[in-house]
Amino acid sequence: MKIAIAGSGALGCGFGYMMQKGGNEVTLLDFWEDHIQAIRENGLSITVNGKEDNITIPVGKPDEFNETFETVFIFTKSMGLRHMLEAIKHLLDENTKVVCLLNGLGHANTISKYVPKKNIIMGTTVWTGGLDAPGKTHFMGEGPVEVQNSDENEEAAARQVVQMMADCGLNGVYSSNVHFTTWRKACVNGTMNALCSLLDCNIKELFETAQIDQLNHNIVSEFSRVAETEGVQLDVEETINYLKTVAEKVGGHYPSMHQDLKNKRPTEIDFLNGVVAKESEINGFEAPYSKQITQLIHAKEDILGIKR
Numbered sequence: 001m002k003i004a005i006a007g008s009g010a011l012g013c014g015f016g017y018m019m020q021k022g023g024n025e026v027t028l029l030d031f032w033e034d035h036i037q038a039i040r041e042n043g044l045s046i047t048v049n050g051k052e053d054n055i056t057i058p059v060g061k062p063d064e065f066n067e068t069f070e071t072v073f074i075f076t077k078s079m080g081l082r083h084m085l086e087a088i089k090h091l092l093d094e095n096t097k098v099v100c101l102l103n104g105l106g107h108a109n110t111i112s113k114y115v116p117k118k119n120i121i122m123g124t125t126v127w128t129g130g131l132d133a134p135g136k137t138h139f140m141g142e143g144p145v146e147v148q149n150s151d152e153n154e155e156a157a158a159r160q161v162v163q164m165m166a167d168c169g170l171n172g173v174y175s176s177n178v179h180f181t182t183w184r185k186a187c188v189n190g191t192m193n194a195l196c197s198l199l200d201c202n203i204k205e206l207f208e209t210a211q212i213d214q215l216n217h218n219i220v221s222e223f224s225r226v227a228e229t230e231g232v233q234l235d236v237e238e239t240i241n242y243l244k245t246v247a248e249k250v251g252g253h254y255p256s257m258h259q260d261l262k263n264k265r266p267t268e269i270d271f272l273n274g275v276v277a278k279e280s281e282i283n284g285f286e287a288p289y290s291k292q293i294t295q296l297i298h299a300k301e302d303i304l305g306i307k308r
Helices: 009-021 032-043 078-091 107-113 153-169 176-200 203-206 212-229 236-249 256-262 273-282 289-301
Strands: 002-006 025-029 046-049 052-054 071-074 097-100 120-125 128-133 136-140 147-148 173-174
Touching: 002 009, 002 078, 002 289, 009 025, 009 046, 009 071, 009 097, 009 128, 009 136, 025 078, 071 078, 071 120, 071 153, 078 107, 097 107, 097 153, 120 153, 120 176, 128 256, 147 153, 147 176, 153 173, 176 203, 176 212, 176 236, 176 256, 176 289, 203 236, 212 236, 212 273, 212 289, 273 289
Parallel strands: 002 025, 002 071, 046 136, 071 097, 097 120, 147 173
Antiparallel strands: 046 052, 120 147, 128 136
């Protein structure tokens, strides 16, 4: 499969690495010049579940390529999605499948302005990663990558992507309800990402606190109420148990939002707790925990001089 990775940070590089090692033709697309040059000159240095490797892989800015791709995986930050879609328009043809595995909520609506519904595949992943330096990343996980076609007539195409990921060791799974898995993943990020960022800790340290169960219950309850307005049923206690399962697998990891603040980059909070706070207000009820978490993350961005 001829694949472009649109947004080649930690997760993008991790997925691109696994897909190329699995026999696909992969190109990394990004805008960070230092990262691009490091990979061009020294290859991509990556540690996958503790095992170090280095591979040569095509990389560059979107405007440096003219060919079209069979499949494009998007791994930008939520706030960079529209910019990336503008930049890769010329790399898509009428049959290019666009797979979105971004954190956050509401991305399908943005993608649909650039890509026909029949070519959109939405999904979630619990794999994690970190960018250690330009051209050097780490990637870890073993959980599923769940995807589903947006157009009900395109299941075969989504299953082809699932099989490709399974063949590459990425544990591709076909989802019959990607809206549910998207909201459940949003709960992961709305709790672990946000709280680790505010408390300056990793996931293991967060889940060792005496307050974690109550914190998770407060936040997940708000997410669940908004999800219900979109026809998604999130059982609060079941979701909290799922969070514990995820935490056990990636305990020592510092989530992406924590990494963003450390590196003075804007966070995705507006696409997580921020969405819940806003949609709660629109629907006539309150989400005080999500609202305050959003405000606190923005306050931390301001203290660090991060421009949004």
